[in-house]
Amino acid sequence: MSVQSPPQPPPQTSTRTRLRLERRMEQPRWLNILAPFILIIAALLVGALLLSLTGSDPWLIYRRMASVAYGSKYGWSDTTIKATPLILASLGVSIAFRMRLWNIGAEGQLYMGAFLATGVALNVVPPESPMWLMLLTMGVAGFIGGAIWGFIPGLLKAKLNVNEIITTLMLNYVAILWNNYFIYGPWSERGFGLTPQFPRNAWMPRFTDYATAVPALRGVTAHFGIFLAFFLAIVLWVVWRWTKWGFEVSIIGDNPQAARYAGINLSRKIMVVMALSGGLAGLAGMVEVSGVVHRLQERFSPGYGFTAIIVAWLAKLNPLAIIVVSYLFAGLLVGADEIQPAGIAQLLQGVILFVVVGGDMMLRYRLRVTH
Amino acid sequence: MSDSTPAFEMRNITKRFPGVLANDRVTFVGEKGEIHALLGENGAGKSTLMNVLSGLYHADSGELFIDGRRVRFNSPGDAIAAGVGMVHQHFMLVPVQTVAENVILGQQDVGFVLDTAKIEAEVRRIGERYGLPVDPRAYIWQLSVGEQQRVEIIKMLYRGAQILILDEPTAVLTPQETEGFFHTLEEMKAEGKTIVFISHKLDEVLSIADRITVLRQGKHIATVPAAGMTKPELASLMVGREVLFHIETPAIEPGEPRLILRDVEALDNKRLPALRKLSLTVRSGEIVGVAGVAGNGQRELAEAICGMRPITGGSIEVTGDNVTGAPPIIMIEAGIAYVPADRSAMGSAPNLSVAENLALKSYRIPPIGGRWFMNRRTMREQAEALIQAYDIATPSADTPSRKLSGGNLQKLILARELSSRPQVIIAAYPTRGLDIGATENVRNLLVDARNQGAAILLISEDLDEVFALSDRIDVIYEGEIVGHVSREEADRETVGLMMAGERVTKSASNAES
Structure with a gap:
C-alpha cells in the first residue's frame, strides 16, 4: 500500500556523480567530415603545449614550418616529393584496411619494391634502352616486389589464419635487412651502403628537367611520380565506388561471415588484397629510388610505410582524402627539417596519431554525467 | 507472505533513443509471489523496460521503487545488489569455466582464495531446492542449452535475486523441458519471488502467468489477470488488430x-x-x-x-x-536460397545500406552487375521495388541495415532470398x-x-x-x-x-x- 521508506539504510545504489561513456546512436554527418580537421587542430594544440615545455615558442615554430613547406613553389616541390611515396603507400595500406586486414608492413613492402626496381634498373634492362621501357619495367618490378611481400602474409592468413599484424610487422625487418645485404654486398658501390647510381634513363622525369621550355619550373625537383599517385588514387576511388570487386571488399570488411554467405571466396580475396596492398607500397619504393635517390641506399625511406598507416587512418581510407592528408604530413616532414629541436616532425606525428585514435572514440561515444 | 508492498514498481518510465520513444510513461508493477508476463511485439519496448529495471539503462524520467524504496540503478551491479536479476536471451557464461565458477563470477565478496567446496554445495542446494539439476563441476561448454539456462537462473538466485526477469526463456527448451522449467517457476513463486516472464508464445503465457502486461509501441496498453483471457484477445491487444x-x-x-x-x-x-x-x-x-x-x-x-x-x-x-x-x-x-538463423551475424552486413544488403547476392549478375562494374542506380531501383513489395519499414534505401528492427531485417533477408526465385x-x-x-x-x-x-x-x-x-x-x-x-x-x-x-x-x- 504505502511506499514510505522504512527507516533503514538506503539500498546499495550509488548516489555519487559518475562519468560514463555512452555509445552514440548516430554519428552526425557534419561531424564525420569535420572530424579530421578538428582532430588535427587538437593535435597541433597538444603539440604546442609540448613545444612550449621545451622552452620554444610553438607559434613561431608552426609559422616557420608552414612557410617552409607551403610558402613557395620550392616548398611545394619539396612537399610533393615527400607526398608522392606517402600517397602511394597510404593507398596501399588503405586497400587492406578496407577489408580489416591490418597490413602494417608497408615499410618492408616499399623496400622490396625499391629492391626489385633497382635490380631491374642495374642488372636487367640495358642502360641504352628507351626511358619508357626502363621506367615501365621498373614500375612493374617495384609493384611485384611489394606484392610478393604483401602476398606472403596474405597466404599465411588465408590458409593458416596466421595473424597478419605480426607477419607484416616482422617482414619489415626482413626486407630492410635483405636490402642491407645487397647494398653492402653484391650491389655495393665500393663497400658503402649504397648501389651505383642508376643510368639516366632510369630517372623519373622531374619538372625542372623541362625548365628550358618552361623557365618557371627551374629548381622544381619534384618528379612525375606524383601523377602516378594521383592517378592511382582516382582509380581506387572508382574501384570502391563503382566496381563489383570494390563492393566485395566492403562486404568482407563489414562482415566476413556475410561475405562468405554471399558466395565470396574469402581466402582468395585476402591473398589478392594483400598483394595489391603491398604492390602499391612497392610502387612507392620504386618512385622514391627512381625519382629522388637514383640508387638504392640504406634508410632511403624516413618511415614512409609507417606514416602511411597514420595517413590512411586519418583519411578514413578515402583515396582522395589520402592525397590531402599526405600533403599535410609531407609538409610536416619538410617543415621540420628546418626547425630545432630536431625530431619535432616525429613528435607531432605521434601526437596526431594519439589524438586521432582517442578522438575517434570520442566521436563514437559521448560523455554522460550521471548521479 | 503477508507483506503487500509490491516487489517492484516502475512509475511513468520514459526512455528515449534518438528518433525512438522506446518507453512512454510506462507503469509496471510486480507483486511478491507472482509470475507476471510481459507481452508485446518487437519494438514495443519490453527489453528497454526490463533493461531499465535491471540497471542496464537509465530512464530519462520516471521512478523506480524496489520493495517500496525509491532506487536509482547505475549499473546491473546495483540492480543485483537490490535483488533484481535478469536472464538474457543470449547467455552470459564463460564456456571454459565450470558451473560453480560462473555462478560466482563478478561477485565481490568471495575472498581471494575460493572456497570451492562451499560454493559447489550451495549451487547444488539451490539446484535441488528449485528443481534445477546441474553438476556444479561441469564445464559450461559441456552443457546443453537448457542446462546453461539453469546455470543462469542459479547464478541469479545465488546472488539473492528476489525479482527475476526472464527474456524468452522457453525459446531454447523442448516441450518436456519447458514443463520442468515451469515447475521451477512455481517453486520460486511459492517462495514469494517475483518473476517477470517475457515471451512471444501466447499459450505459455496463458498457462503460467498470473497477470499479463501488454506493451505496444512503447506504451502500456493493459495489465490483466491471465485467468479468463484468450489467445486472440491477447494477440489483438499486442498488435492492435485481429490476428x-x-x-x-x-x-x-x-x-x-x-x-x-x-x-x-x-x-x-x-x-x-x-x-x-x-x-x-x-x-x-x-x-x-x-x-x-x-x-x-x-x-x-x-x-x-x-x-x-x-x-x-x-x-x-x-x-x-x-x-x-x-x-x-x-x-x-x-x-539455393538461405535464410540464416543469425540475421545480423551472417544474413547481413550491418554497416552497409539496405540497398547494398538487398544486392548482397545479385550484384554479380545483370542487371546490376556487369563484367567489372556494378550499376548502383539499378541496384537502388531494385531496392526501392523490394522495399515496397516486401513492406520493409526503413527510412530509405541508403539507411545502414543495422538500424532496422529484427522483423524488418528479416523481411529484407527474405526479400533478397525469395526474389531470386x-x-x-x-x-x-x-x-x-x-x-x-x-x-x-x-x-x-x-x-x-x-x-x-x-x-x-x-x-x-x-x-x-x-x-x-x-x-x-x-x-x-x-x-x-x-x-x-x-x-x-x-x-x-x-x-x-x-x-x-x-x-x-x-x-x-x-x-x-
Missing part, C-alpha cells in the same frame, strides 16, 4: 525431388561430429520441417547444404546435380524473435514460395511453427534424423519425445491429432 492464427496451406501434389541429402556427415566448430549419416529429401512444392532442440546439428545442416561447412561424408544433390563439397557460390548458382529455400528459425505481425508475414511469404513450387527446408525449434507450415516433419537429434511424420499424423507428444532422442516407431505414434 489470424491459421495459415492456409492449400494441398498441392509435390513435384520432383529438388534437394537430396544422402548420409551426410559434418563436424561442428569444435571438430566433433555434428551430422551423422543424415539423409533427407525435399521436393518441389513442399515444406519439410526439421524439428529439434537447438544444438542438435541444425546449424551445421543448414551450413552444409549452403556450402559453408565442409562435409566429411555423404552426398548432396540439388535439382539432379551432384554438388557435394561445392563452395557457397556454386550452391547459390544452383538455386530459388529452387530450394533453407529457412533456419525464420521467425525467431519476431512479433506476431512479422511472423505472420514471414510465414505467408514462405507458403507463397512453396505454392509457386519452391522446395523448402524449414529448420525450427518452435513446434507451433513446424506444425503450422510443414507438409512433412523430420525430427533431428544429435545430427541424425530420428523420425519422420507427415502433417496428418503429427502430434506434439510424439514429436516432443523424438526431439528428446527417444526413437518412436511409426506404429506407436497415434494419429489422433
Whole structure:
C-alpha cells in the first residue's frame, strides 16, 4: 500500500556523480567530415603545449614550418616529393584496411619494391634502352616486389589464419635487412651502403628537367611520380565506388561471415588484397629510388610505410582524402627539417596519431554525467 | 507472505533513443509471489523496460521503487545488489569455466582464495531446492542449452535475486523441458519471488502467468489477470488488430525431388561430429520441417547444404546435380536460397545500406552487375521495388541495415532470398524473435514460395511453427534424423519425445491429432 521508506539504510545504489561513456546512436554527418580537421587542430594544440615545455615558442615554430613547406613553389616541390611515396603507400595500406586486414608492413613492402626496381634498373634492362621501357619495367618490378611481400602474409592468413599484424610487422625487418645485404654486398658501390647510381634513363622525369621550355619550373625537383599517385588514387576511388570487386571488399570488411554467405571466396580475396596492398607500397619504393635517390641506399625511406598507416587512418581510407592528408604530413616532414629541436616532425606525428585514435572514440561515444 | 508492498514498481518510465520513444510513461508493477508476463511485439519496448529495471539503462524520467524504496540503478551491479536479476536471451557464461565458477563470477565478496567446496554445495542446494539439476563441476561448454539456462537462473538466485526477469526463456527448451522449467517457476513463486516472464508464445503465457502486461509501441496498453483471457484477445491487444492464427496451406501434389541429402556427415566448430549419416529429401512444392532442440546439428545442416561447412561424408544433390563439397557460390548458382538463423551475424552486413544488403547476392549478375562494374542506380531501383513489395519499414534505401528492427531485417533477408526465385529455400528459425505481425508475414511469404513450387527446408525449434507450415516433419537429434511424420499424423507428444532422442516407431505414434 504505502511506499514510505522504512527507516533503514538506503539500498546499495550509488548516489555519487559518475562519468560514463555512452555509445552514440548516430554519428552526425557534419561531424564525420569535420572530424579530421578538428582532430588535427587538437593535435597541433597538444603539440604546442609540448613545444612550449621545451622552452620554444610553438607559434613561431608552426609559422616557420608552414612557410617552409607551403610558402613557395620550392616548398611545394619539396612537399610533393615527400607526398608522392606517402600517397602511394597510404593507398596501399588503405586497400587492406578496407577489408580489416591490418597490413602494417608497408615499410618492408616499399623496400622490396625499391629492391626489385633497382635490380631491374642495374642488372636487367640495358642502360641504352628507351626511358619508357626502363621506367615501365621498373614500375612493374617495384609493384611485384611489394606484392610478393604483401602476398606472403596474405597466404599465411588465408590458409593458416596466421595473424597478419605480426607477419607484416616482422617482414619489415626482413626486407630492410635483405636490402642491407645487397647494398653492402653484391650491389655495393665500393663497400658503402649504397648501389651505383642508376643510368639516366632510369630517372623519373622531374619538372625542372623541362625548365628550358618552361623557365618557371627551374629548381622544381619534384618528379612525375606524383601523377602516378594521383592517378592511382582516382582509380581506387572508382574501384570502391563503382566496381563489383570494390563492393566485395566492403562486404568482407563489414562482415566476413556475410561475405562468405554471399558466395565470396574469402581466402582468395585476402591473398589478392594483400598483394595489391603491398604492390602499391612497392610502387612507392620504386618512385622514391627512381625519382629522388637514383640508387638504392640504406634508410632511403624516413618511415614512409609507417606514416602511411597514420595517413590512411586519418583519411578514413578515402583515396582522395589520402592525397590531402599526405600533403599535410609531407609538409610536416619538410617543415621540420628546418626547425630545432630536431625530431619535432616525429613528435607531432605521434601526437596526431594519439589524438586521432582517442578522438575517434570520442566521436563514437559521448560523455554522460550521471548521479 | 503477508507483506503487500509490491516487489517492484516502475512509475511513468520514459526512455528515449534518438528518433525512438522506446518507453512512454510506462507503469509496471510486480507483486511478491507472482509470475507476471510481459507481452508485446518487437519494438514495443519490453527489453528497454526490463533493461531499465535491471540497471542496464537509465530512464530519462520516471521512478523506480524496489520493495517500496525509491532506487536509482547505475549499473546491473546495483540492480543485483537490490535483488533484481535478469536472464538474457543470449547467455552470459564463460564456456571454459565450470558451473560453480560462473555462478560466482563478478561477485565481490568471495575472498581471494575460493572456497570451492562451499560454493559447489550451495549451487547444488539451490539446484535441488528449485528443481534445477546441474553438476556444479561441469564445464559450461559441456552443457546443453537448457542446462546453461539453469546455470543462469542459479547464478541469479545465488546472488539473492528476489525479482527475476526472464527474456524468452522457453525459446531454447523442448516441450518436456519447458514443463520442468515451469515447475521451477512455481517453486520460486511459492517462495514469494517475483518473476517477470517475457515471451512471444501466447499459450505459455496463458498457462503460467498470473497477470499479463501488454506493451505496444512503447506504451502500456493493459495489465490483466491471465485467468479468463484468450489467445486472440491477447494477440489483438499486442498488435492492435485481429490476428489470424491459421495459415492456409492449400494441398498441392509435390513435384520432383529438388534437394537430396544422402548420409551426410559434418563436424561442428569444435571438430566433433555434428551430422551423422543424415539423409533427407525435399521436393518441389513442399515444406519439410526439421524439428529439434537447438544444438542438435541444425546449424551445421543448414551450413552444409549452403556450402559453408565442409562435409566429411555423404552426398548432396540439388535439382539432379551432384554438388557435394561445392563452395557457397556454386550452391547459390544452383538455386539455393538461405535464410540464416543469425540475421545480423551472417544474413547481413550491418554497416552497409539496405540497398547494398538487398544486392548482397545479385550484384554479380545483370542487371546490376556487369563484367567489372556494378550499376548502383539499378541496384537502388531494385531496392526501392523490394522495399515496397516486401513492406520493409526503413527510412530509405541508403539507411545502414543495422538500424532496422529484427522483423524488418528479416523481411529484407527474405526479400533478397525469395526474389531470386530459388529452387530450394533453407529457412533456419525464420521467425525467431519476431512479433506476431512479422511472423505472420514471414510465414505467408514462405507458403507463397512453396505454392509457386519452391522446395523448402524449414529448420525450427518452435513446434507451433513446424506444425503450422510443414507438409512433412523430420525430427533431428544429435545430427541424425530420428523420425519422420507427415502433417496428418503429427502430434506434439510424439514429436516432443523424438526431439528428446527417444526413437518412436511409426506404429506407436497415434494419429489422433
